[in-house]
Amino acid sequence: MKEADVIIIGAGASGLMCAIEAGKRGRKVIILDHANKPGKKILMSGGGRCNFTNYEVGPDNYISHNPHFCKSALSRYTQWDFLALIGRYHIPFHEREHGQLFCNESARDILNMLLAECDDAGATVQLSTHIDTLEQAADKRFYLTTDNGNYICQSLVVATGGLSIPKMGATPLGYKIARQFGIKVQPTYAGLVPFTLQPEDKSKFSALSGIAVPCVISNKIRSFSENILFTHRGLSGPAVLQISSYWHQGEEISINLLPRINLDEELKSKRQQKINSKLKVCLGGYLPKRLISSLFAEEILERSLQDLSDTQIRQVSEQIHNWTIKPGGTEGYRTAEVTCGGVDCDAISSKTMESKAVPGLYFIGEVLDVTGWLGGYNFQWAWSSAWCAGQYV
Structure with a gap:
């Protein structure tokens, strides 16, 4: 003894x-x-x-x-x-x-x-x-x-x-x-852990693996301003790890993909300046092209700014400033940094x-x-x- x-x-x-x-x-x-x-x-x-x-x-x-x-x-x-x-x-x-x-x-x-x-x-x-x-x-x-x-x-x-x-x-x-x-x-x-996605979202966004963008990520409790990283399994990066500790199964999260600008004002300003670029070209100045293509139908991306109404511009801006997604779950304790x-x-x-x-x-x-x-x-x-x-x- x-x-x-x-x-x-x-x-x-x-x-x-x-x-x-x-x-x-x-x-x-x-x-x-x-x-x-x-x-x-x-x-x-x-x-x-x-x-x-x-x-x-x-x-x-x-x-x-x-x-x-x-x-x-x-x-x-x-x-x-x-x-x-x-x-x-x-x-x-x-x-x-x-x-x-x-x-x-x-x-x-x-x-x-x-x-x-x-x-x-x-x-x-x-x-x-x-x-x-x-x-x-x-x-x-x-x-x-x-x-x-x-x-x-x-x-x-x-x-x-x-x-x-x-x-x-x-x-x-x-x-x-x-x-x-x-x-x-x-x-x-599991806390400080990547999100997995619902099957439909996973097939839609897995091709974005490796893309990282600054964002503000939020749920009903907290918001964090960090990078989000798309992976072949779902969403990771500091922003996701932070919010994951406050997330509960079945809850939606909101992601502002352009937190530093007002996209609605930017696009309307460009339209007023008679800029006749396609929407996908304008958005490509702010976000990766693959991400834009995953968020919007090709039909609207091919339209020029001059052809978009205020309502359509507002809807595009809302999708980027308030992208709402419901994670399928997390990767669990296998990759979690904390419990x-x-x-x-x-x-x-x-x-x-x-x-x-x-x-x-x-x-x-x-x-x-x-x-x-x-x-x-x-x-x-x-x-x-x-x-x-x-x-x-």
Whole structure:
């Protein structure tokens, strides 16, 4: 029986961060993970460059049944605190659009930093370890049996992540542990994920694969101004990934394909100037020709501007400014960047990340019902929630 003050299940972003903080306090920490390597999702994130945080982080960038829960952790360990840690390791990084911060060289810089910090803090990382049973005894300590020995600890931290990208080792273990101890789990679904299309729309738009255009995408809850990307399976790109976390099956989405201009005014102005071009030529100055051909019948595209009435111009403009489509679904956890839903935050202390009903049991990172936008927000939640738990475990 191996004994520790703290056992953390999960050697990802939040698990490693929590181990660092707990170790700094002199706690004996063991991290257990079923994977053969730590931080696999860190390494693949951001196209291998790891979008590790964002210059602009606030509670409005997160989705949860308890929207106030994330406020405490995000205010106590901020993006600036993580940037200070990055600075101590002289890791070069750069900013992309919307305040997103990426490593200049490799996501491995972040993982190596976390592992070095774990080593300095005396935390042990035990890989290739599958948990068979877990229970809390009368003495309030936790007993774990695994295929790699048995363990006992005072504080148990669940940092198992969500269900996204199962090929990287995602499992529902964290949710099972919560339910075992009577803790509610909010329904989970894939977030930051591409849309698939209805069969009719797929046959119509799959030929546009590879086309990307800036747009504003909206549903009844949110709007995002980003690029949309047509794929052979459906719709992707930052705009779609963002709105997908707010989308529900059967709901329509609206896409403004020309958010920066008023097409109705532009076309009427050209008509007034006696420009006699065909509609498809005029629209081709704003959008890819293949996209235009998919949105409109050839009959109207072949007509000249001079032959179009105000009503027809308005209808053309409406189709482009308010293209409405009902996705068939999403690509699911296979390609999702995050899992929405998770361990109910009402059951967890926002200050310590400890279960209110089970002393010594903590939940951090993605396993909780806190989901960030695309752009480094989910990593910041991992750092912040883990840091908070690390002060108390």
